[in-house]
Amino acid sequence: AQTVTQSQPEMSVQEAETVTLSCTYDTSESDYYLFWYKQPPSRQMILVIRQEAYKQQNATENRFSVNFQKAAKSFSLKISDSQLGDAAMYFCAYRGTNSGYALNFGKGTSLLVTP
Amino acid sequence: DTEVTQTPKHLVMGMTNKKSLKCEQHMGHRAMYWYKQKAKKPPELMFVYSYEKLSINESVPSRFSPECPNSSLLNLHLHALQPEDSALYLCASSPSGMGYNEQFFGPGTRLTVL
Secondary structure, eight states, rough: OEEEEEEOEEEEEEEEOOEEEEEEESSSSSSEEEEEEETTTTTOOEEEEEEEOOSSOOOOOTEEEEEETTTTTTEEEEOOOOGGOOOOEEEEEEESSSSOOOEEEEOOOOEEOOO | OOOOEEEEEEEEEEETTTEEEEEEOOOOOOOOEEEEEEEEOOOEEEEETTTTEEEOOOOOOEEEEEEETTTTTTEEEEOOOOGGGGGEEEEESSSSSSTTTOOOOOOOOOEOOO
């Protein structure tokens, strides 16, 4: 079974600074998909960024980018120019092509943004 | 329309009540999901419907009964729940069950069982 590990239960960043959230995963599959979801206090899960394992280029969405290291099975999220609205729980998720429909979530990292 | 809607937003019920949660999407997605999420925990998959057929039941107790009347609508019928079933229930949908497809989540129903 695939496991997703987020080793940072909580992180803090000052407004306008950069923060990196870490995620590692364990899998025997060669083709899969990785996601970062954001869940603010309103509890709506919002997709932040996605990465296909077969793509070597790291995904970028505005202030959000990932560092995908396939060999190391690492998928970190970098948030640049942090804003107060970035405060949320961030979940890393894995979805394999052979493992059915389910998203395997990490335990989450709670991000606090201070003025 | 690019959203998943869920009703009600909040629900309080007793252990002998019967209630239903509703989820709707009009994005033409053919896979729909129910997740249960306890506070400060990740979502846990409960059920998956693909093309209106139940594909996955993650060993969920029978007091939870899913139903997919059509491709846009997903219900979760609740009966004889326990206080430990209190949680946020999230619905999600994706274009189809497999592959790259992103899952779009609804805002959730916060359920309290007394």
